[in-house]
Amino acid sequence: MIPGLPQKLTQHGLPQRVTVYEVGARDGLQNEKAVVPTSAKAEFIERLAGAGLWMIEATGFVHPKWVPQLADADELMPMLASRTFNEHTRFPVLVPNRRGLVRAAATGAKDIAVFASATETFALKNLNSTIDDSMKEIEATLQQALARRMRARGYVSMCFGDPWEGPVSMRKVTDVVVRLIDAGCTQVSLGDTIGTATPGHVRTLIDALERRGVSRDRLAVHFHDTYGQALANTYAALQAGIATVDASAGGLGGCPYAESATGNLATEDLVWMLDGLGITTGVDLQKLVDVSSWMAGILGRPAPSRTVQALMKGSKNG
Amino acid sequence: MIPGLPQKLTQHGLPQRVTVYEVGARDGLQNEKAVVPTSAKAEFIERLAGAGLWMIEATGFVHPKWVPQLADADELMPMLASRTFNEHTRFPVLVPNRRGLVRAAATGAKDIAVFASATETFALKNLNSTIDDSMKEIEATLQQALARRMRARGYVSMCFGDPWEGPVSMRKVTDVVVRLIDAGCTQVSLGDTIGTATPGHVRTLIDALERRGVSRDRLAVHFHDTYGQALANTYAALQAGIATVDASAGGLGGCPYAESATGNLATEDLVWMLDGLGITTGVDLQKLVDVSSWMAGILGRPAPSRTVQALMKGSKNG
Numbered sequence: 001m002i003p004g005l006p007q008k009l010t011q012h013g014l015p016q017r018v019t020v021y022e023v024g025a026r027d028g029l030q031n032e033k034a035v036v037p038t039s040a041k042a043e044f045i046e047r048l049a050g051a052g053l054w055m056i057e058a059t060g061f062v063h064p065k066w067v068p069q070l071a072d073a074d075e076l077m078p079m080l081a082s083r084t085f086n087e088h089t090r091f092p093v094l095v096p097n098r099r100g101l102v103r104a105a106a107t108g109a110k111d112i113a114v115f116a117s118a119t120e121t122f123a124l125k126n127l128n129s130t131i132d133d134s135m136k137e138i139e140a141t142l143q144q145a146l147a148r149r150m151r152a153r154g155y156v157s158m159c160f161g162d163p164w165e166g167p168v169s170m171r172k173v174t175d176v177v178v179r180l181i182d183a184g185c186t187q188v189s190l191g192d193t194i195g196t197a198t199p200g201h202v203r204t205l206i207d208a209l210e211r212r213g214v215s216r217d218r219l220a221v222h223f224h225d226t227y228g229q230a231l232a233n234t235y236a237a238l239q240a241g242i243a244t245v246d247a248s249a250g251g252l253g254g255c256p257y258a259e260s261a262t263g264n265l266a267t268e269d270l271v272w273m274l275d276g277l278g279i280t281t282g283v284d285l286q287k288l289v290d291v292s293s294w295m296a297g298i299l300g301r302p303a304p305s306r307t308v309q310a311l312m313k314g315s316k317n318g
Numbered sequence: 319m320i321p322g323l324p325q326k327l328t329q330h331g332l333p334q335r336v337t338v339y340e341v342g343a344r345d346g347l348q349n350e351k352a353v354v355p356t357s358a359k360a361e362f363i364e365r366l367a368g369a370g371l372w373m374i375e376a377t378g379f380v381h382p383k384w385v386p387q388l389a390d391a392d393e394l395m396p397m398l399a400s401r402t403f404n405e406h407t408r409f410p411v412l413v414p415n416r417r418g419l420v421r422a423a424a425t426g427a428k429d430i431a432v433f434a435s436a437t438e439t440f441a442l443k444n445l446n447s448t449i450d451d452s453m454k455e456i457e458a459t460l461q462q463a464l465a466r467r468m469r470a471r472g473y474v475s476m477c478f479g480d481p482w483e484g485p486v487s488m489r490k491v492t493d494v495v496v497r498l499i500d501a502g503c504t505q506v507s508l509g510d511t512i513g514t515a516t517p518g519h520v521r522t523l524i525d526a527l528e529r530r531g532v533s534r535d536r537l538a539v540h541f542h543d544t545y546g547q548a549l550a551n552t553y554a555a556l557q558a559g560i561a562t563v564d565a566s567a568g569g570l571g572g573c574p575y576a577e578s579a580t581g582n583l584a585t586e587d588l589v590w591m592l593d594g595l596g597i598t599t600g601v602d603l604q605k606l607v608d609v610s611s612w613m614a615g616i617l618g619r620p621a622p623s624r625t626v627q628a629l630m631k632g633s634k635n636g
Contacts, residue, residue, distance in 0.1 A: 006479075006514050006515070006516050006519075006545070007478070007479060007485045007514065007516075007519060009516070009518040009519040009521075009522045010518050011517065011518040011521055011554075014518075160325070161324075161325060167325045195628070196324050196325065196594075197324070197594070198324050198325075198327070198590070198591050198593075198594025198595055199329065199553050199591065199594075199595065200326075200327040200328050200329040200332075200594065200595045200596065201324075201325055201327040201594060203327075203329055204327045225624055226624060226628050227324070227587060227590045227624055227625045227628055228549055228584065228587035228590070228623070228624040228625060229549065229587070229590065229591060229594075231546055231547065231549060231550040232549040232550045232552070232553045232591055234550070235517050235550045235553055235554065236329075236553065266546065269545060269546035269547070272516070272545045272546070272547065273516050273517065273547060273550055275516075276514075276515070276516025276517075276518060276519060276547075277516055277517065277518045278518065305546070306543055306544060306545055306546040307545045307546060310513070310544045310545055
């Protein structure tokens with residue numbers, strides 16, 4: 001070893017291979033104050049692919065008024081098309097509705113992601129709609145996407161707690177997940193938007209979904225580190241048979257300073273654990289650290305990922 | 319909920335009760351640049367006890383030349399004796415050798431902790447000795463401690479990786495653990511000094527120790543967050559039956575800035591998870607957050623604990 005790589009010691013009952021669904025370029029950059037130039041975004045995505053990531057959410061076709069950081073989605077996608085990637089690499093894009101879908105399709109996007117809320121309050125605040133109305137728009141969007149032979153993933157926000165409603169019942173979450181799958185999503189990502197989940201909760205929700213007929217290979221998990229729980233929750237999800245984990249390179253979207261260190265699970269911290277568990281991801285950790293360090297330079301601040309910090313400084317004792 | 323407390327959803331096979339072994343006042347403050355006034359240390363410990371912690375490592379009788387932050391150990395302990403604590407509260411003190419034991423005994427200390435290394439290189443660098451020679455001094459120290467009817471815990475450093483030697487064999491670790499228990503330690507804490515451990519490694523080591531006759535109720539775990547793995551490793555240890563977890567209030571000893579965010583597991587992040595898992599600790603999370611915020615004020619910088627950051631700012635969405 002001589003730190004840089006963890007020692008491999010696997011455990012029974014875990015997936016042999018995990019797909020890291022990289023959200024840094026979309027969910028990460030969307031939550032950064034700085035707006036990154038489009039060409040740097042394209043280079044970022046190219047470098048992420050060069051580090052072995054192959055499922056890279058690239059951007060979102062959301063309204064530029066609400067998310068100015070992603071206002072360049074229509075320019076970014078053609079830039080990616082002009083670059084050379086491994087044929088297996090995919091670039092899903094976030095699409096909130098049929099209008100977004102048309103924009104995404106015009107850029108040649110083949111994979112989309114739609115987003116739903118498990119709670120009425122968040123649906124009202126974030127989607128300006130009831131759950132039912134927002135699901136109807138999502139279903140219409142998915143119908144058109146499938147007609148265009150696109151693949152679709154669904155995100156569900158507030159699966160483990162809501163800042164206004166408090167605890168979220170399993171029933172609310174499973175209802176939305178089942179509806180997304182029935183509408184054609186090949187995968188649904190369970191989002192712990194406010195980071196309150198703990199491992200027993202994760203396991204319980206996955207079990208509840210199985211009882212509703214949702215098999216584990218249709219599920220992904222999306223944890224936040226607001227209370228430092230993201231990786232422990234991920235481990236619980238792996239034990240429950242989940243094999244797709246969302247993460248953000250460098251921990252993009254969470255600020256390393258006290259004010260808002262509530263971001264996504266850092267891809268490097270995730271890959272460190274998966275490497276140690278002997279689980280194949282295809283990701284080259286040191287290359288990924290280099291990419292995140294480069295992006296931190298563009299953003300003008302250190303990466304929140306602890307693994308990036310440790311490997312950048314070549315720390316030999318902590 | 320309305321964040322502040324996680325939703326409780328337990329899991330089968332976990333301990334119903336966990337002892338949080340609080341190391342902030344010793345291991346935490348020892349690794350802070352600022353030297354905290356002795357009276358503030360006494361107040362810190364009193365407040366930690368007020369938050370429900372009852373196993374609080376108070377200081378260390380190490381050479382003040384090497385650890386100036388703990389040079390006031392002889393003054394601190396009488397201050398604690400003059401304050402009122404719950405009768406069950408214990409204040410172990412770190413003791414490196416017989417000389418330290420004499421000092422500790424003079425202050426009325428009833429619980430000590432000795433520290434050993436699993437690797438020769440770290441023994442040489444940190445203890446200035448071979449493993450065998452350092453163990454002989456530890457054994458002599460333990461013998462005198464037991465004669466004084468003290469209780470003793472052993473720490474083992476570098477159980478999961480060594481910055482100079484790389485991977486550490488299970489055999490090296492189990493040899494030292496068994497020797498500490500044979501010499502009279504009632505508990506041995508497995509230290510991931512450089513933070514490289516992952517959950518499978520944790521489980522494998524605990525299993526290896528059981529095969530050497532070390533039962534799980536004799537073990538504690540001490541994880542570092544250098545690579546963000548501490549809480550996932552803790553969850554794996556709980557699943558393996560470990561019921562004592564070392565943690566540092568507020569994440570003391572780890573700096574929240576990029577340069578050295580390699581500290582101990584934060585007690586608040588741990589308690590958040592344990593609360594969520596329905597595991598009893600006796601700790602009042604919000605009170606503990608208040609204590610850590612107060613100490614952060616004394617140190618003049620934010621607490622590294624994500625839970626402290628989240629609960630201090632009353633974050634309602636992350």
